[in-house]
Amino acid sequence: MKRLCLSILLCFIFLITVVSAQSGKLINDEFHAVSLEGNLIGDSPKRSVLVYLPPNYDRQTKIRYPVVYLLHGFTGQIANKTWIIENEGLRMNIGAVMNKLIVAGKINPMIVVMPDGSNKFGGSFYTNSITTGNWEDFITRDLVSYIDKKYRTLPNAESRGIAGHSMGGYGAIKLAMKNPDVFGAVYGTSACCLDYYPSRLPKMFFEEAATIKSWEEGEKANFFARTFLANAAAWSPNPSQPPFFADFPVGKKGAQDAVAENAEAQWLANTPMWMVDQYRANLMQLRGIAFDVGTKEELLNSIREFSDKLKRIKIQHTFEEFEGDHINKVAERIETRTMPFFSRTLVFQSLSKNASANKSKQFNRLQNTFRTHPMLSGRAQG
Numbered sequence: 001m002k003r004l005c006l007s008i009l010l011c012f013i014f015l016i017t018v019v020s021a022q023s024g025k026l027i028n029d030e031f032h033a034v035s036l037e038g039n040l041i042g043d044s045p046k047r048s049v050l051v052y053l054p055p056n057y058d059r060q061t062k063i064r065y066p067v068v069y070l071l072h073g074f075t076g077q078i079a080n081k082t083w084i085i086e087n088e089g090l091r092m093n094i095g096a097v098m099n100k101l102i103v104a105g106k107i108n109p110m111i112v113v114m115p116d117g118s119n120k121f122g123g124s125f126y127t128n129s130i131t132t133g134n135w136e137d138f139i140t141r142d143l144v145s146y147i148d149k150k151y152r153t154l155p156n157a158e159s160r161g162i163a164g165h166s167m168g169g170y171g172a173i174k175l176a177m178k179n180p181d182v183f184g185a186v187y188g189t190s191a192c193c194l195d196y197y198p199s200r201l202p203k204m205f206f207e208e209a210a211t212i213k214s215w216e217e218g219e220k221a222n223f224f225a226r227t228f229l230a231n232a233a234a235w236s237p238n239p240s241q242p243p244f245f246a247d248f249p250v251g252k253k254g255a256q257d258a259v260a261e262n263a264e265a266q267w268l269a270n271t272p273m274w275m276v277d278q279y280r281a282n283l284m285q286l287r288g289i290a291f292d293v294g295t296k297e298e299l300l301n302s303i304r305e306f307s308d309k310l311k312r313i314k315i316q317h318t319f320e321e322f323e324g325d326h327i328n329k330v331a332e333r334i335e336t337r338t339m340p341f342f343s344r345t346l347v348f349q350s351l352s353k354n355a356s357a358n359k360s361k362q363f364n365r366l367q368n369t370f371r372t373h374p375m376l377s378g379r380a381q382g
Contacts (some may be wrong), residue, residue, distance in 0.1 A: 023055060023099050024052055024053050024054045024055050024057065024095060024098055024099055024102070024109075025052075025053050025057070025095075026050060026051070026052050026053075026084065026094075026095045027050070027051040027052075027053065028048065028050060029048075029049040029050070029051050029150075030046060030047065030048055030049065031046070031047060031049065031142075031146050032045055032046050032047075033045045033046070033047050033133075033138045033142045033143070034142055035133060035134040035135070035137035035138040035141060035142050036133035036134065036135070036138055036142075037133070038133075039119075039129075039130075039131065039132050039133035040130060040131045040132075040237075040239060040245045041119065041120045041121075041131060041132060041233070041244075041245070042120070043119050043120055043132065043133065045133070047115060047116050047138070047143075048079070048080060048115075048116040049080070049113060049114065049115050049116065049143065049146075049147075050080050050081075050083065050084065050094075050113070050114040050115075051111065051112070051113055051114075051147070051151065052094055052095055052098055052111065052112040052113075052114075053111060053151070054098065054102055054109035054110060054111065055099065055102060055103070055109065056109070057109075057111075057152070061152070063109075063152065063349060064152045064153060064154045064349050065109060065110055065111045065151075065152060065153060065154065065348075065349070066108075066110050066111070066153075066154050066159040066160065066161070066342070066346040066347065066348055067110065067111045067112070067113055067147060067151075067153050067154075067159070067160050067161070068110055068111070068112050068113070068160075068161045068162070068163060068339070068342050068346075069113050069114075069115070069139065069143070069144075069160070069161070069162045069163070069172075069183070070083060070094070070112055070113065070114045070163050070164065070168070071114075071115070071117055071126060071139075071162070071163070071164030071165075071167075071168030071169075071171045071172050072114065072117060072118075072164065072165065072167070072168050073123070073164070073165045073166030073167040073168050073169075073192075074122055074123035074166060074167040074192075074227055074230065075118065075122075075123070076118065076122045076123075077118065078118075079116045079117065079118035080114040080115060080116045080117070080118075083114045084114075091331055092330060092331045092334070093331075094112060094114065094334070097331065097334060097335045097339070098110075098112060098339070100335070101335065101339055101340075106340060106343075107339050107340055107342075107343035108343045108348050110339070110342065110343070110346070111147075111151060111153060113143070113147055115138075115139065115143055117135065117139075117167070117168065117171065119132050119133070119230075120132075120215070121218075121226070121229055121230035121233050121244075122226055122227070122230055123167050123227070123230045124230075124234060125167055125170065125171060125193070125230065125231065125234040125235070125270075126139055126167075126168075126170075126171030126174070126175060127171075127174075127234040127235060127270060129233060129234045129235070129237045130237050130239055130245075131233045131234075131237035131238075131239070131244075131245040131246060132233050132234055132237070135171075135234075136174075136175060136178070139162075139171070139175055140175060140179045140182045140183075144160070144182060154347065154348075154349060156184075156347070157180060157181055157182055157183055157184040158184040158287060158346065158347040159184065159346050159347045159348070160182060160183050160184055160185075160346070161183060161184065161185040161186065161187070161342040161345065161346055162175055162176050162183045162185075162186050163186065163187040163188065163189070163334075163338050163342070164188060164189070164191070165188075165189050165190055165191075165330050166190055166191065166192050166326065167192055167193070168188075169188030169189055169190060169191025169192065169291065170188070170191045170192050170193040170194065170272070172186050172187070172188050172191070173186055173188045173191055173194070173272050173291065174270070174272055174275070176286060176289075177272065177275060177276070177279045177282055177283055178275075178279060178282065179282075180282045180283075180285035180286055183286075184286060184287045184288075184345070184346060184347075185286060185287045185288040185289070185341070185342060185345040185346060186286060186288070186289055186290070186291075187288075187290045187291065187337070187338045187341050187342070188290075188291040188292075189291065189292050189293075189330060189333045189334070189337075189338060190292070190293055190294060190297060190299060190303075190326050190327075190330070191291055191293075191299070191303065192299060193231075193271065193272075194271070194272045194273055194299075194302055194303060194305075194306040195271060195272075195273040195302045195305055195306060196231070196267060196268075196270075196271045197267075197268065197271070198249035198250060198263075198264045198267055198268075201228075202224070203250055205222070205224040205225050205228055206228055206248055206249070206250035207250065208221060208222070208225040209221070209225040209226075209228040209229050209232070209248060210248045210250065212225065212229065212244075213243075214243065215243060218244075228248070229244060229246070231267070232244070232246035232247065232248050232249075232263070233245065233246045234270070235263075235266050235267045235269075235270045236248070236249065236262070236263035236266040236267060247259050247260070247262065247263040247266075248260065248263055249261075249263040249264035249266075249267050250264075272306065273302075273305065273306055273309055276309055276310065276313060276315070277313065280313055280315065283310075283315045284315065287345050287346070288318075288341065288344075288345035289310070289315065289316070289317035289318070290317060290318040290319070290320075290337070290341050291303065291306075291307075291317070291318075291319060292319065292320040292321065292322055292333060292337065293321055293322075294321070294322055294323070294324035294325050294326060294328075294329060295321050295322065295323055295324070296323075296324060296325040296326075297325055297326045298326075299326070300321070303319075304319075304321075307319040318341075320337070
């Protein structure tokens with residue numbers, strides 16, 4: 001009887017261990033980014049970083065994991081918290097999504113890193129700028145180095161992916177395009193700014209942005225005027241133009257036209273549609289390129305054009321259109337497309353598969369014990 005009770009207790013403990021191991025954990029990390037030091041708007045170089053660690057990370061200490069860097073959109077102060085709070089827009093809980101996919105065996109275990117890409121303007125557009133700081137360097141150097149040192153990653157481009165939504169989708173595509181030695185695959189969902197030609201954009205928003213004289217006025221401006229301020233600070237910075245230290249690609253007739261033309265050239269230089277020819281060799285090095293867009297989005301035509309441009313220069317990629325708008329399907333796309341894409345595309349440590357197989361065998365043995373043991377199966381006769 002004692003032996004039977006001990007057997008039941010051990011089985012119970014094992015079951016609890018299996019259940020608890022099915023949940024990964026989310027860490028609210030923070031570190032000092034050298035690349036963001038000395039920016040002209042006085043933003044702190046200390047950055048929040050959310051890190052999702054998969055189930056069994058703490059126990060299976062010999063396993064190293066691929067990493068997906070997930071970049072948020074132009075969300076203001078919400079920043080990277082957009083991935084973990086169920087607000088009225090995204091309704092996203094990255095921890096729950098990853099746990100669900102991993103436990104169901106739909107994806108292999110991965111680390112997900114979600115940096116804070118916001119700034120005083122509301123968004124950095126993940127671009128190097130004397131005004132806002134070197135955000136590209138922050139992601140590709142400071143952040144990747146920090147994560148590789150602190151966590152058990154597979155520190156190679158073939159095991160790193162980068163993804164994002166809206167501004168984050170733009171950043172993911174541009175950073176992967178320029179840094180194939182850092183990232184091996186990219187997925188952009190509803191990526192903005194892929195063909196951001198200033199001459200095509202509503203002039204009234206540029207004019208409103210250009211008339212804003214203070215940060216207080218900027219906070220009261222409409223969404224598009226605020227994003228144009230952020231674009232200008234990222235793409236056409238000018239240290240001699242306080243308080244925003246930026247030039248605009250739309251100006252008045254006369255002397256201002258030269259400034260506007262120069263600013264427009266700088267904007268186009270940061271537009272992926274214009275960059276793909278220059279970086280075609282880099283794009284060819286990537287293991288996978290994928291992006292999507294909702295059929296109810298204003299971005300639909302521009303992202304279609306981007307796909308067409310990649311086809312013309314013979315860059316293999318996956319492009320999908322889905323029924324939805326700019327935000328209502330983000331969580332669904334992350335779950336059903338983005339993370340499965342990286343699970344298929346990135347290189348995983350072979351040991352992780354063996355460990356997963358061993359864990360499955362252990363669980364199957366436990367199930368067999370419950371089915372065959374008279375006391376545990378409920379077949380004991382009274």
